[in-house]
């Protein structure tokens with residue numbers, strides 16, 4: 003049984019707790035939030051853009067803390083799950099690793115590559131499991147398509163495009179995500195999901211060229227990027243400057259030699275395959291979502307002590323690095339070549 007402390011009881015904290023609560027080999031044994039009302043959690047209703055957890059919970063027997071250092075010192079858990087605003091990920095994650103706990107930390111791993119590398123170094127020194135919430139690497143909408151692309155059944159992938167569009171995040175506590183020095187705005191917070199999946203599917207691009215809607219603080223409410231690869235053209239767009247009723251949307255399009263594959267979560271069949279010479283068909287997707295699957299993986303790793311190569315801090319740091327290069331490209335209005 004892996005004993006978990008969850009720190010930050012907002013949208014993602016509640017989402018993770020909902021996932022742990024379904025597992026026979028995990029138990030919440032500590033809760034922490036600096037807000038004394040929020041720490042007394044009684045409901046998992048979070049109001050986020052993709053809700054996978056809801057309903058009432060009874061944590062009356064679970065120790066609760068408004069002070070993180072006090073919680074780390076008291077202990078009573080094996081792993082710390084950090085679902086806090088991005089600007090404090092590095093400080094909180096390195097502290098927990100240095101104190102000898104396994105760590106799950108939400109994406110983006112950190113505000114910049116240097117801070118992400120602090121977590122990477124602390125994780126490597128500790129020898130503890132440290133997984134990052136780059137959940138698309140566990141989401142069947144993407145992982146099942148990756149299997150098709152990698153199989154070569156429909157030939158080579160010639161073009162891929164990704165979209166992530168969101169109304170403003172109304173659930174956010176204290177409006178931290180609107181402060182781009184704490185979140186990196188949509189250009190880091192939202193868009194990093196597609197950057198990460200592009201790295202997962204196609205590896206490191208040769209260069210990026212981005213444009214965006216600037217927020218006056220060096221970040222962007224929308225960002226669009228062209229990724230240069232030798233044999234596939236890749237583009238992506240992400241933003242959250244849409245009107246309040248615009249539905250949250252995740253999309254992708256893959257153009258292969260012998261088929262086109264479309265992903266759109268608003269459709270009844272979210273992934274459709276359109277092969278040449280055959281009727282289109284929906285791609286079969288296993289049960290489960292990325293949030294639940296990443297937590298299952300994390301708990302299993304805490305049990306085995308086996309470190310992830312898919313969502314390790316060093317892998318997630320590369321997603322921060324590439325996203326920051328895109329932001330730089332849009333700021334400086336030029337192509338950035340990757341070393």
Ligand SMILES: NC(=O)c1ccc[n+]([C@@H]2O[C@H](COP(=O)([O-])OP(=O)(O)OC[C@H]3O[C@@H](n4cnc5c(N)ncnc54)[C@H](O)[C@@H]3O)[C@@H](O)[C@H]2O)c1
Nearest residue numbers: 010011012013014035036037085086087088108109174175
């Ligand atoms: N994987 C995903 O799809 C996904 C989706 C949304 C958010 N996120 C990420 O998860 C993280 C949290 O986002 P959220 O939407 O849950 O935010 P949120 O605003 O809903 O919740 C944050 C919580 O942290 C608490 N908190 C803030 N500072 C604290 C501190 N110093 N000590 C203790 N508690 C503190 C707040 O009181 C609040 O309860 C962010 O990094 C965000 O980018 C990931």
